[in-house]
Amino acid sequence: MQRIGVLTSGGDSPGMNAAIRAVVRKAIYHGLEVIGIRRGFTGFIEADMEPMRLGSVADIIHRGGTVLHTARSEEFKSPAGRARAWENVNRFGLQGLVVIGGDGSFQGAQAFYREYGLPVAGIPGTIDNDISGSDYSIGFDTAVNSAVDAINKIRDTATSHERTFIIEVMGRDTGFIALAAGLAGGAESILIPEQPFSIEDICDKLCRGYRRGKLHSIIVVAEGAAGGLEIGKQIKQRTGFDTKVTILGHLQRGGTPSAFDRILASRLGAKAVELLMSGATGKMVGIKAGRIVDSDLDKVIACKKTVDLDMFRLAGILSI
Template sequence: MQRIGVLTSGGDSPGMNAAIRAVVRKAIYHGMEVIGIKRGFNGFIEGDMEPMHLGSVADIVHRGGTILHTARSEAFKTPEGRARAWENVDRFGLQGLVVIGGDGSFQGAGLFHREYGLPVVGIPGTIDNDIAGTDFSIGFDTAVNTAVDAINRIRDTATSHERTFIVEVMGRDTGFIAIASGLAGGAESILIPEQPFSLDDICDKLCRGYRRGKLHSIIVVAEGAASGLEIGKQIKERTGFDTKVTILGHLQRGGTPTAFDRILASRLGARAVELLMAGRTSKVVGLVAGEVVESDLHRVIGEKKKVDLNLYRLASILAI
């Protein structure tokens, strides 16, 4: 294998640049050429691609976002769009492809591999951490640390003004960020899509805390579990407590990646190149129990990763 492509697709996540850097430099180290594909599968279709060199990835390991840019591509979901992408595979002489992204990105890569046979390897890059076959996806650790930092700051204000704060974090379908940031931030309650909750129970818990002298509380809500604004409104109406809502939103996506995410991205990026060199295709690289592993791409796409409810229960116990 002499020439491979690399792209980032879907939502950006801190550490994507470190993964790009690892792919490019690992490939060049082994005498291969790398073509950077801009704006995800849209760039693949449009031929928005250019050679990458050692200098192309200099001074990016610490930067959030992705230098290749990213986008969601409706066109790639069509046979016509994928056919145009295949024309660019031939035009640029690509013999393999590394896709950095989440579930939707992997679905596109898997479909393209089935139709055209181009060797592909996926690298999980999503703050949601909802990709099977890996304990951690690139960007999750940074997003959690960003949320925890926000919770720490909000708690200072909550304490000073004796308020209840609702902190809404990302997690449209899963509660990974909510559980991790809620546990680390000492939240009194955590609401996630995977678990039903009772506002009566939450309000009772707040009232019990108030009676024993607790004058402030933090409740972390995953966006897929409920609206933070609505939860705040309901709690204020039921308890009379001064209740404020903070929605972190896209703040969680940006910022400098943590050391953990930089190292994870570097390891996964290098392993992706090794798999292509070895002829092992239609794979996803991941980290399980501290070791870099590979999983079948189509199995990963078809499997739903579950949150660790033991952590969820632990957070509830510690918040009594």
């Protein structure tokens, strides 16, 4: 193997740049050339590609986002779109591909491998942390810390004004961010898509706290569990408490990646190159119990990762 490509696809996540840096420098260390593909699979189709050298990834390990930019490509989902990408594989002489992204990105990479046989290695990069085969995905730790930092700041205002605050975090299909941030931030209630909830129970809990002298509360809501604005409206109507809503939105995706995410991304990026060099393909690298491992992309795509319900129950116990 002499030349590989690398791209970032789907939603950006803090630490993607650290992963790109690791892929480029690990490959160059072993004598491989690296082609950077801009704007994910869209750039793959449109030949928006250029060689990357050591200097191409200098001074990026601490930066959020992705220097290669990213996009979601509907065209790549079609055989015709993938055929155009294959033309560029031949044009640029690629012999392997590293894809940094989430479930949708891996589905595209695996479809491309099946049709054309180009060796691919996936690196999980998504703040949602919903990729099976890895305890953590790149960006999750940073996103949780960003949410916790926001909770800490909002708690100051909640305390000063004796208010109830609803904080909506990302998590359209899963509650990993909400659960981790809610537990770390000492939230009174955590609402996630995986667990049913009763607005009556939430209001009863708030009222019990008020009767024992508690004058402020924090409720963390994953966007896929319920709309923060609607939850805030119902709580105010039922309890009469001064209730405010903060939607963190894309704030969670940006910012300087944490040390954990930088180290994780560096380890996963290097391992992805090693897999391609060894002849392995259709794999995703991940971390399990502190060790770097690899899994078949087919299994990763087929399996659904679930939140730790023991941690969810613990959060409920600690918030009494």
